């Protein structure tokens with residue numbers, strides 16, 4: 533936690549400077565005018581000209597991992613551990629998981645010769661005598677037809693033996709003698725779906741690793757499955773740190789509402805995790821130590837306490853449990869104090885900074901590649917769009933800036949300071965702005981947000 537007075541007590545190089553992200557948020561309004569309308573959460577100041585980022589000690593810069601490498605490290609960390617055993621789950625629980633076994637057809641599809649249309653099953657050339665009883669879908673095997681005979685048939689019904697074609701209702705006419713005539717030329721086998729047209733029993737329908745979408749669920753059911761074998765969701769536990777956090781009501785007396793407790797669990801679920809617990813730890817090193825050592829989650833996500841204030845307990849606790857720090861700071865704004873550690877053989881910890889947008893940045897930089905790899909999900913295809921407005925860059929670090937997608941452009945949003953959620957709450961994606969910034973019209977990589985690509989109902993299961 534950033535304790536009251538921390539900045540005042542910090543070494544001279546840290547004291548006066550704004551965090552660069554906060555400063556940039558002030559000056560990146562249209563026409564490059566400094567903003568002074570009270571909508572940012574930092575005092576109206578201009579950024580320092582010093583190329584060393586404000587609020588940052590040289591040692592931190594040296595240690596911090598470049599953004600792209602940090603993401604690769606997180607994915608590699610997940611690959612380096614043994615994957616959990618595949619599980620068999622009912623179709624209703626499989627959405628969003630990856631297949632751990634190929635989906636092989638358990639039957640021919642269709643499993644019997646089927647009528648593709650409502651009409652008549654006919655045998656031989658017309659006109660045909662129409663039988664009295666029709667054939668409906670789901671009913672017993674109909675009687676064989678003889679040449680010159682027809683029978684009423686519904687879409688999906690079994691084709692009687694010796695049927696030569698199905699005549700659609702709209703292409704047939706019954707004369708005064710009750711005989712059926714076709715009004716069109718008919719082909720042999722027309723509008724019959726032959727057994728095995730889509731697949732034969734044992735054919736591979738989908739390979740290992742396929743993401744279970746609603747369409748996959750439909751195919752699996754059609755092919756005879758009640759359960760599918762999938763890679764289990766990685767289990768995540770969220771530890772919310774900070775004595776200043778309220779879980780309800782209005783902020784008061786220096787206390788603020790916990791924004792991350794409500795935000796992270798559904799977001800982690802959208803990233804493929806099963807959130808097994810959310811614990812409030814306060815600023816209590818012993819409680820944090822206990823929670824970390826007792827957890828059997830695949831991923832522990834902490835919020836806050838990553839910096840070096842008097843109650844920032846994440847580093848000391850990681851030291852104490854003998855964790856291996858894989859990433860200790862990332863060259864990204866916001867969120868540079870984020871970290872990734874291996875706490876046990878099969879467990880990692882992502883430390884998200886407490887500032888809410890910085891936490892989002894940590895979530896997408898470290899937790900997303902880790903969870904995606906544990907869940908055996910494919911990496912999203914990188915894509916770019918031109919920026920509608922220029923975005924000022926950090927001198928050394930990547931910036932992640934909330935944008936909305938409008939037509940063929942990404943439009944940067946305001947309210948993108950590290951402590952703000954107003955921009956991201958309206959955003960479709962985060963633009964990955966390289967060190968030095970991006971010009972108007974410059975093609976810029978985008979990270980989609982889960983609700984923009986899949987919709988809340990699909991993703992946040």
Ligand SMILES: Nc1nc2c(c(=O)[nH]1)N[C@H]1C(S)=C(S)[C@@H](COP(=O)(O)OP(=O)(O)OC[C@H]3O[C@@H](n4cnc5c(N)ncnc54)[C@H](O)[C@@H]3O)O[C@H]1N2
Nearest residue numbers: 533534587774790791792836837838839844885886887890
């Ligand atoms: N001397 C330095 N101070 C700070 C530095 C630095 O480099 N040197 N970095 C700043 C940056 S950048 C960030 S980001 C934060 C990260 O700090 P922590 O991870 O230790 O986070 P806290 O100090 O606990 O909290 C920061 C801020 O966020 C608020 N917060 C915390 N948890 C929540 C929550 N669940 N919901 C809403 N808001 C939360 C907290 O009250 C603080 O205002 O450190 C800077 N300081």
Ligand code: MOO
Nearest residue numbers: 866867868890950
């Ligand atoms: O720049 Mo910090 O990393 O506020 O988020």
